[in-house]
Amino acid sequence: MEQTPINEDSPSVSKKAAMKQEKLRRRQEQQALAAASRSLAVDDELDQLAANYGEFPLQSKTVENVSRRTQVAALTNALENCSVRIRGKAHTIRVVGKNMAFVVVRESWFTVQCVATVQPDTVSRQMVKYVAGLSRESVIDVEGLVSIPSVEIKGTTQQVEIQVRKLYCVSRAPVLSFNIEDAARSDAEIEKALQAGEKLVRVNQDTRLNNRDIDLRTQANQGIFSIQSEVGNIFRGFLLSEGFREIHTPKLIEGSSEGGAAVFTLDYKGQPACLAQSPQLHKQMAICGEFRGVFEIGPVFRGEDSNTHRHLCEFTGLDVEMEIDLHYSEVMDIVARLFVTIFGTLNKTCQKELEAVGRQYPFEPLKYLPETLRLTFEEGAQMLKDAGDEVDPMGDLNTEAERKLGQLVLEKYGTEFYILHRYPLAVRPFYTMPCHDNPAYSNSFDVFIRGEEIISGAQREHRPELLEKRAQACGIELKTISTYIDAIRNGVTLHGGFGAGLERVVMLFLGLDNIRKTSLFPRDPRRLAP
Secondary structure, rough: OOOOOOOOOOOOOOOHOOOHHHHHHHHHHHHHHHHHHHOOOOOOOOOOOOEEEEEEEOOOOHHHHHOOOOOHOOHHHHHHHOOOEEEEEEEEEEOOOOOOEEEEEEEEOOEEEEEEEEEOOOOOOOHHHHHHHOOOOOOEEEEEEOOOOOOOOOOOOOOOEEEEEEEEEEEEOOOOOOHHHHHHOOHHHHHHHHOOOOOOOOOOHHEEEEEHHHHHOHHHHHHHHHHHHHHHHHHHHHHHHHEOOOOOOOEEOOOOOOOOOOEEEEOOEEEEEEEEEOOOHHHHHHOOOOOOOOEEEEEOOOOOOOOOOOOOOEEEEEEEEEOOOOHHHHHHHHHHHHHHHHHHHHHHHHHHHHHHHHHHHOOOOOOHHHHHOEEHHHHHHHHHHHHHOOOOOOOOOOOOHHHHHHHHHHHOOOOOOEEEEEOOOHHOOOOOOOOOOOEEEOOOOEEOOOOEEEEEEEEEOOOOOHHHHHHHHHOOOHHHHHHHHHHHHHOOOOOEEEEHHHHHHHHOOEEEEOOOOOOOOOOOOOOOOO
């Protein structure tokens, strides 16, 4: 089926022209479907095998005589000559004359070839015609016998065929905004084609996000979100094994938890409120309540007007808080062991997913050390200074400086994962504990992957009078955090913790260029749908 190529990212193609070409592509696909149907025209006589195909019967009609469905991933040579029933999307459809049609069925990222060949007792010409008229991405049920072809099947993950006996359409798809094959192409493949004088379709980011349900069907996206799910599982499993308790803190709060104006405000039954910038204050209050170590995986809201590759207005926080015995390095110990465990487990158990992501978005495996490197902020600043960069010793590192330091660390220590600690107190949140030997610095740290920050953490200030002083200096109204201050005043042990963004962790582990690729339905300053 021929399509008009469209490169939506190319400056030479205007938005109006791109829309015109896209409409032409859809019209051509609709015409091709109609032509395929007409070419297989047969007599309108009653089809004695009509019960073997057509629209899927009403669901939940009966629980009797229902054959158990087989997952496409489970279709192997061991099932030769077995009768199976599968369900998936019609990935591609190819008709060979009036007596045969091929349908590649896709379930998640697994695909299998199904063959409908005219047979006296099972498949009629009308059935082949019906198959030809299916639209791509329609959901279909297929029943048939598993066979092993004599030659390798190119373009499918499963190396068996299903000889179709029955086929029903569960949900018929329209002509979609773009094809899965186009959405699954790598930039390298597109550029190579351009150099050869061939134009391939490039599906840009906004088109993908506006049609996220279609975009998520690519193998790369299946891999990304499988890996993201696994990160959450490892995070939870590791902390549970260390004696931590999972908690769930409120997302509607009275005042800012981080300070500053980057909050989403709302009216809460006539009372001003906001969405939580982090679970920070409540996870500390849990420590006050003698929960020795807690963690949460939950939504975090930031009202920052940051249209960057790594910022979102809503993301999934990976938050931890814990008692400290003697030194805030105990928190860094947990961070180091936790993330080395995450990286090692992903590399071991997600090889298929990593390969799927790498085919569309090539990346180098993350370099990290078994014992995580730790540098003080002053040491990091000196490395930048020695390399000819000016750094404010009492300020924070900007994005460019963080990337430069990441490169310097990689060259000197051979790692892309490291901890930078003892930050200047002035650039840390109000609840951060000052260093005992120099109050201009703090018992705090950031963690970096590939030159970008993924974690901020610190020992918390447990002296209520100093908390109040710092909060006021940061512009926070004390009445909005009074319950938090009271909890600290009621007595709390030494404690600290950290927070990471799940989407950013996955983005940087996979070497992706934009956090929107690792957010299921991104929320940024310009996007509130779908």
